[in-house]
Amino acid sequence: MISAREVAAAALLSLPRATPSRLRTIISVCGGSTSAVSAIRDGSIFELSPLTPIDVIGGWQRNIDIAYEAARLVLERRGTRVLIYDDVDWPIMSSADSMPTMLFAEGDGFEVLTRPRIAVVGTRQPTPHGAADAREIGCHLADAGAVVVSGLAYGIDARAHDGAIRANGLTIGVAGTGLDIPYPAGNTDLWAGVRAHGIIVGENAFGTLPSKQIFPVRNRIIAGLVSAVVIVEAAARGGAMHTAKAALALGLPIYAVPGSRRNPMAEGCNQLIADGAIPLIDPVDIALAISNASVSCRPVTLKQTALCALTSDARTVFLALGGEPASLEQVVSRTNLALAEAAGATRELERAGRLTRSRGRLWPM
Amino acid sequence: MLAAVQSANLFGIEGRTVLVETHVARGLPSYTVVGLPDTAGRESRERVRAAIQSSDLGWPAQRITVNLAPATMRKSGSGLELAIALSLLVATSTVPDSALDGVGVLGELGLDGGVRAIDGTLALVDVLARSGVTRVIVPFDNAAEAALVGSVEVLPARNLTELRACLKAELPWPEMPQPLPRPLENSDQLDLSEIRGLLVARTALAVAAVGGHHVLFTGEPGAGKTMLARRLPTIMVPLELKAALEVTRIHSASGLNRSGWLIENPPLRAPHHSSSVAALIGGGSGAHIRTGEITRAHRGALFLDEIAEFAPTVLDALRQPLEERVVRICRSGHTVELPADFILVACCNPCPCGRSDIQCRCSDLVRDRFRRRLSAPLLDRFDLRVRVNAPSPDEPPGASSAETLDRVLVASERQAYRLRDSPWRRNAHIGARALPDLCSLSALARLRFLEICRDLRLSGRGAACVQRVARTLADLDDLAAIGDAHVEIAAGLREDLA
Numbered sequence: 124m125i126s127a128r129e130v131a132a133a134a135l136l137s138l139p140r141a142t143p144s145r146l147r148t149i150i151s152v153c154g155g156s157t158s159a160v161s162a163i164r165d166g167s168i169f170e171l172s173p174l175t176p177i178d179v180i181g182g183w184q185r186n187i188d189i190a191y192e193a194a195r196l197v198l199e200r201r202g203t204r205v206l207i208y209d210d211v212d213w214p215i216m217s218s219a220d221s222m223p224t225m226l227f228a229e230g231d232g233f234e235v236l237t238r239p240r241i242a243v244v245g246t247r248q249p250t251p252h253g254a255a256d257a258r259e260i261g262c263h264l265a266d267a268g269a270v271v272v273s274g275l276a277y278g279i280d281a282r283a284h285d286g287a288i289r290a291n292g293l294t295i296g297v298a299g300t301g302l303d304i305p306y307p308a309g310n311t312d313l314w315a316g317v318r319a320h321g322i323i324v325g326e327n328a329f330g331t332l333p334s335k336q337i338f339p340v341r342n343r344i345i346a347g348l349v350s351a352v353v354i355v356e357a358a359a360r361g362g363a364m365h366t367a368k369a370a371l372a373l374g375l376p377i378y379a380v381p382g383s384r385r386n387p388m389a390e391g392c393n394q395l396i397a398d399g400a401i402p403l404i405d406p407v408d409i410a411l412a413i414s415n416a417s418v419s420c421r422p423v424t425l426k427q428t429a430l431c432a433l434t435s436d437a438r439t440v441f442l443a444l445g446g447e448p449a450s451l452e453q454v455v456s457r458t459n460l461a462l463a464e465a466a467g468a469t470r471e472l473e474r475a476g477r478l479t480r481s482r483g484r485l486w487p488m
Numbered sequence: 489m490l491a492a493v494q495s496a497n498l499f500g501i502e503g504r505t506v507l508v509e510t511h512v513a514r515g516l517p518s519y520t521v522v523g524l525p526d527t528a529g530r531e532s533r534e535r536v537r538a539a540i541q542s543s544d545l546g547w548p549a550q551r552i553t554v555n556l557a558p559a560t561m562r563k564s565g566s567g568l569e570l571a572i573a574l575s576l577l578v579a580t581s582t583v584p585d586s587a588l589d590g591v592g593v594l595g596e597l598g599l600d601g602g603v604r605a606i607d608g609t610l611a612l613v614d615v616l617a618r619s620g621v622t623r624v625i626v627p628f629d630n631a632a633e634a635a636l637v638g639s640v641e642v643l644p645a646r647n648l649t650e651l652r653a654c655l656k657a658e659l660p661w662p663e664m665p666q667p668l669p670r671p672l673e674n675s676d677q678l679d680l681s682e683i684r685g686l687l688v689a690r691t692a693l694a695v696a697a698v699g700g701h702h703v704l705f706t707g708e709p710g711a712g713k714t715m716l717a718r719r720l721p722t723i724m725v726p727l728e729l730k731a732a733l734e735v736t737r738i739h740s741a742s743g744l745n746r747s748g749w750l751i752e753n754p755p756l757r758a759p760h761h762s763s764s765v766a767a768l769i770g771g772g773s774g775a776h777i778r779t780g781e782i783t784r785a786h787r788g789a790l791f792l793d794e795i796a797e798f799a800p801t802v803l804d805a806l807r808q809p810l811e812e813r814v815v816r817i818c819r820s821g822h823t824v825e826l827p828a829d830f831i832l833v834a835c836c837n838p839c840p841c842g843r844s845d846i847q848c849r850c851s852d853l854v855r856d857r858f859r860r861r862l863s864a865p866l867l868d869r870f871d872l873r874v875r876v877n878a879p880s881p882d883e884p885p886g887a888s889s890a891e892t893l894d895r896v897l898v899a900s901e902r903q904a905y906r907l908r909d910s911p912w913r914r915n916a917h918i919g920a921r922a923l924p925d926l927c928s929l930s931a932l933a934r935l936r937f938l939e940i941c942r943d944l945r946l947s948g949r950g951a952a953c954v955q956r957v958a959r960t961l962a963d964l965d966d967l968a969a970i971g972d973a974h975v976e977i978a979a980g981l982r983e984d985l986a
Contacts, residue, residue: 248851277852309853387847450877451980452687462687463973466980467936470943480983482838482848483707483875 125198129205131156132225133194136205137328139182146224147208148172156207163187197329203302204228206324212236215347217373222347223326227302230322235293239413240270242345242370244363245279245355246388250448251479251486253356253388256380257282258289259406260353265292267410270321272297272349274341275306279355279363281313288320295348298325299333299341306333324348342366346373353378353409354400357391364391367400378403378412383447427488428475436460436468441477441487448484489513491578491585494592494621495571496612497563500777500817500824501741503608503615507557508568508593510575515551521572523556525563526776532569535597540573543601543648548580562821564776567606570595570625573648574655587655591643592616592624594634601648605629608741610733613637625651632667632748633740636733668747678719681888683712685879690716691961692872692981694892697723698899699960700914702810702832702869704795707876708844713835716876720789720833722889724754725900731787734827738786742779755788757781757830761797765805770817770826777817777824782809785830795834796861803866806832810869813917829913834870836862844878871916871953872981899963915960920952927959929970936972940979954978 135146135156152171153159162168163183168175198205206213206226214236215222241264243257261271261283271287273280275296287294296317300306302325305314317323326344327337342362346352346369354377357363370377377400382389396402403409430438443449443457455465469485472478479486489512496503521533541547554572556563571593577583594612596604606612609630614637616624623641626634631644644662645651653659680690689705693716696703705713727735732750739745739755759768759781766772770780782790792798809815813829839850840858850858867873903915906926912918918926929937937958941951955970957978962970 248849307853450875452685452877452879455687456685456883461973462691462980463976467973467976470940470976470979474943483877 125195125204128156128207130191130195130198131160132205132207133198133203133227134160134187134191136225137190137194138186140179141183143222143224144220145175145179147220149175150207150209150224155209160187160191201229201303201329204233206236214240215344217347219373221343223344226324226326226344227329228322228324229302230318232293232319232321235270235295235321238268238270238293240272240295240349241409241413242272242349242352242366243279243283243355244273244342244345244352244366245283245357246361246363246391247276247278247280248388249278249282249356250386250388251481251488252386253279253380253382254282255479255488256406257355258286260355260380260403260409261286261294262290262292263406263410264413265290265294267413268292269410269413270295272345274299274338274345274362274366275310275314275317275323276338276362277307277310281310283355284313284317288316292320294321296321296323297341297345297348298323299327299337301325301327301329301331303329304332338362339365343369346370346375349375351376351378351409351413353380353403354392354395355380356382356386356388357395358388359390359394361391364395367391367395376401378409380406385447427477430477433475433477434468434471436464437471437475437477440465440468441472444478444485444487446487448481448486450484454485489579491575491588493571493575493578493588494616494619495568495594496592496615497561497568498565498608498611498741498776499561499822500826501608501611501738501779501783502824503612504561505615505619506561506563506568506571508571508575509555509557510572510579511553511555512548512576512579513551513553517549517551519552519554521554521556523554523559523563524561525556525568526565528566529556529563529568532566532572532597535566535599536569536573536576538599539569539597539601539648540576542599543652545577545582545648545652546580548576552576552579565606566596567594567608567612569597570603570627570645573597574625574651577652583652583655590620590622592619592621592640594624594630595627595645597648603627603645603647603651605746607743608737609633610636610737610740613640613642614737616640628662628665629746630748631665633736633746635664636736636748636750665748667749670749671747678722679889680716680719680722680892681885683715683719683879684881684885685883686712686716686876686886688980689713689874689876690886690892691977692874693720694723694896694964695957695960695981696720696831696833696872697725697892697896698903698915698963699871699956700829700831700916701871701957701960702916703834703872703874704867704870705833705835705874705876706838708848708878709837709842710844711876711878713876714793717789717791717793717833717835718756718758719889720791720831721754721756723892723896724789724831725893725897726752727754727787735787738779738783738827742784744784753788755785756791757785757788758791758793761792761794763798763802765802768802769805769809769815770824773819777819777826779826780815780828782806782815782828782830783826786827787829789831789833792832792834794836796836796858800861800863804863807865807869832870838875868949871957873983874981875983895964898966899960902963902966902968903960915956915963918956918959920948923952923955927955927970929955929958929975930972933958933970933972933975937975940975944979946979950982954982957981 265287352370379392379395958974961974
């Protein structure tokens, strides 16, 4: 059942020219969203919040009744909850003006609000290595009892959520669009998965469509929700770097996964490390850093066969790859294996989860 | 005052005999051609009249009727003009009747009475020979080509005046022309040794050359896809006489070969990606159906560079000919069946940006959309799908065309021997039911095959295709039995486009 203060908060949020700081002011001076709504209705808001411009309050007065009714209907129908900054379990520590005063939230896992939370973000076009790292980090964090927070986008975001889901852990998806508009459309299944293993939150009203400006703004919420940020792969400029900047402003620790200088998708991470971010050498380190409990070396949910259990051809090929992507021809010329042997070995490695194919190259895992 | 001369007309790539009858009677002077000629045929009236008048052979001021029999068949082109002129000369007794007994006549006329070359001489002489003609009069420039038929005496004609004298035995027939120099073919200047590395792609090319498997190269620009594809004819088995005659006949009928040489190397046709359906498949209206690129590539290779840029309708039109190796073009009134047994070799970039894989910033979504330009049914017809990665410059040059061709020849012999009692000519064509007999796997290979089918989740068609390619690979190694290595490589040559 939706509480009256949540409906009131949603109604306030939908009022014209209701900025986060104005909302924060009136909710605090009135002592709660419900009383703020009645203060607007009966006009006492003029005395309680003398600094709010009169025309703004006039607009609020004209709209408050219909806004309240509309908010009640939509929240009841969708089962959406509204998190408000004066809640006991309000997840955003920072009280900076830029931070939202309330968030819509939907999902089955509201216990995420009381757990430690870590953001895992990165590029939408990861290399297979970055994608695997993101998934592994998601798994480790979930295993260690932390909540994986990310942005529901393609690439690193999706893999991080997916890792947490596979480990049967908890995750928060921070949406830029309204919660009724799954975006990107190709991640609709991921949205459902995140709802089942945690919650999706967003500050924008229902029906808000994706736009270019929305996502950088959304990234500050990701930073606000967490106690540390992990950047897995990021180009020198991009959304993940926005999140890092926002985290830096909040004084959060930033972990970055170092990469090869030949990998343009590692440029951002390497730059962050040069600027003082903590290099995340092994995904398990992040789990160790946030939890005192013992951490398993490799999450059981990610199946990989140990190298020693493979045939010698497969080991030869794996070592010849040297951690970097290569074509089958390069493998053949490096190893003196026949084409058929090398092809068989790559297939075996693939089956063992030690290799993937992408963009015509073999990527050791 | 009545005369009849044997001639022939092109229909698709086949010749059909036409009897040219001329009737000269008293009456108002007139000249009528009946028997369903097309525009070029109707215009031939003026050329025939001018040619006879310029040759001082006398145009009868009488009522002239020319009939092209059979009357219900549409005739196309200008190749009947010489036959019309000669029949007229016989009808006016300028040329003795007996001179054209058992003679077929082909050729176009110039206004000065000269005899001009025509398309499709080989097919036309062939059909005349089969209809019982023992001697053919052909344009001087087509004489070498007509001589390829062998079973008829070829009489070259340069102009009407000389021709009349020869027919009346006043002059000897002209010497057969010296053949033109053999036209330089693409494949004469190309060699596989110009390409470095690319071991896998080279293997695929050799497999295609032997087994007739269609091959798709994907890879970043500059990796060598086009170079490889262009060199496919250099490693294909030269055509045996029957096939060479067939190909020469097609090219001659398509107006591509006037040199008179027999085409002995498999042709490579490379249409631009703006080609229309009719250009690729064949078509045209009226009497003359033009061959498409797929027919011109018969017994050779059709090379579609940047296949993703072709219009989807054009590509999907390829599906039926790829399956049946003939194309049937139907127009109201007639149907032409054109042969189209070719190896399809295609190239495309993995993404629209055309940069190397490392620099490519195309999202997976964009790449997906680009890939989907090739429909799944078409993609499925490529037995060999190979990713071509640019070789590093320090790699040694690979085997030359001659070395590869040696292996291909041996493998082709083995293949031909195995398929001698089957309806198929190449491994890629073997029907699914005959696979256990013709592509039997050794015990070890069978184990590996099942493992691969499971690992790669191959469909029934995919598995059969791996088996056929494995057969060709075993042929290339000159082995009777398919080994596990062949199966392994065959599976590796059928990559998903990712």
